[in-house]
Amino acid sequence: MREGGGKANVQRPIVRKYTTENTPTAVIVTAIGCYYLGSLRPTALPDSSTTTLHEAQKPRHQTSATNLQAAWADFVEIVGKENVSTDKIDLEEHSGSDWSSYTAKPNEKPFLVVFPSTTEEVSRIMKICHDRRIPVTPYSGGTSLEGHFSPTRGGVCVDFRRMGEILALHERDLDVVVQPAVGWEDLNEELAKHGLFFPPDPGPGAQIGGMVGTGCSGTNAYRYGTMREWVLSLTVVLADGTVIKTRQRPRKSSAGYDLTKLFIGSEGTLGLVTEATLKVTPKPKSESVAVAAFPSIHAAAECVSKVVGEGVQVAGVEILDDVQMKCINDAKATRRTWKEAPTIFFKFTGTPAGIKEQIKIVQKIAKDTKGQSFEFAQGEDENRELWSARKEALWSVLAMRRNDSDRVWTTDVAVPISKLPDIIEATKEDITNNGLLAGICGHVGDGNFHTILLFNDSERVVAEEVVHRMVKRAVEMEGTVTGEHGVGLIKRDYLPHELGDSTVDTMRKIKQALDPLSLLNCDKVVRMESPKAGEVKKW
Secondary structure, three states, X not given: OOOOOOXXXXXXXXXXXXXXXXXXXXXXXXXXXXXXXXXXXXXXXXXXXXXXXXXXXXXXXXXXXHHHHHHHXXXXXXXXXXXXXXXXXXXXHOOOOOOOOOOOOOOOOOOEEEOOOOHHHHHHHHHHHHHHOOOEEEEOOOOOOOOOOOOOXXXXXXXXXXXXXXXXXXXXXXXXXXOOXXXXXXXXXXXXXXXXXXXXXXXXXXXXXXXXXXXXOEOOHHHHOOHHHOEEEEEEEOOXXXXXXXXXXXXXXXXXXXXXXXXXXXXXXXXEEEEEEEEOEEOOOXXXXXXXXXXXXXXXXXXXXXXXXXXXXXXXXXXXXXXXXXXXXXXXXXXXOOOOOOXXXXXXXXXXXXXXXXXXXHHHHHHHOOOOEEEEOOOHHHHHHHHHHHHOHHHHHHOOOOOOOOEEEEEEEEOOHHHHHHHHHHHHHHXXXXXXXXXXXXXXXXXXXXXXXXXXXXXXXXXXXXXXXXXHHHHHOOOXXXXXXXXXXXXXXXXHHHHOHHHHHHHHHHHHHHOOOOOEOOOOOOOOOOOOOOOOOOO
């Protein structure tokens, strides 16, 4: 109330009414535009769970001489001038090998090879390559067979030879931490001093980095499994230089995605492995080898089937066909002369009494399945002598070269065990009908077999067709295009037939997520660009 009893002068809010008649045109247009834009789905972000080849972002690398020369100076600052090579011999060595099934083209050479010694140096190298958009090819051992380390885009090769240390052995935990250039043979030599061993045993000269990359296995796979079962953890440098460790050291973990398994078998296309924590196991107390010859592949396979059915815990079961045994004899690869017939090599491990019992059972099964001979080693020297024939398969075929222009094509497939005799016999017939020389050997216990084809330039097309039909047979038998060699360049276009387009598209999505610039081991495993005319064989 005011003094003097008058009424208060109450201020009321002023309400203004707007209509489209008095609203500025610009405001209306803006509002309509915002509504329209807001109703649209964003186009910048992909919304599919897979990436088809058509949708893939094509690699856009910077491999000009000036960019690469500038990178050379950066690398020298990191690892020293003596550890960056542009030597012609080095560049040739890091482009391919005599035993690779892929022949590198003249332009498929790295501009330089850099030799880091630590994870931090690898990280710094990758940061430079990422910033400069330079493609990178990893190199560890160089024993791979399907074109895994051919630098199809040039660029830089990262050779891990200076990273060959065994970093830690945890005997009580049965694991060992190693760098990528540790050879499996050298590792086992060191582990043997402690009564331990690392079971995966691929070709001589293979190193842990490449073994992780291809997910290899070898002759011990029947009992001990493949590389995937023996890797606990990895330290990986990603495409942009980020360093990750996939997990800790426990034997089991349910902590999130299994990134360890993701990188095993990725062939350096997702990251560069700089450390691996591997499981090891006690070295068997005793070991023995037995060799049995059979009149046919089918008879040999029947023997193996019965051995497996009896539950005999053999450590390895390997088959070599008659041609392969003849190559071993002709090459004088071992000290003895072998029966030139399909031959099974058995490896037994355990206690002396257990091995004796296993041999007795297998010997009887071999006799019941038309085995023509059965011989078992009487000591360690004989063990090595008998098993040496299996390890000489590749080198004995190489020794059969008619001249310097001859090459070998070593490849593998795997099928369900029951289908193995059929695919081996069909492949042998195909090889013979085409006039080629080839040895066949295989891990009978897990359905995986290899052909080692000898050919020259005039026979290359014939050899390609033989391999093509072999791979096609494997897929049609519900098998795989590669049991242990990996995909590389040779097998990548067969993956859609084995796995389906959507599965390969999922792999491509993972590749682009971790390596969006497609810098790492370009063109391996999955394509990021459509093939040229004639590159893919008709199925």
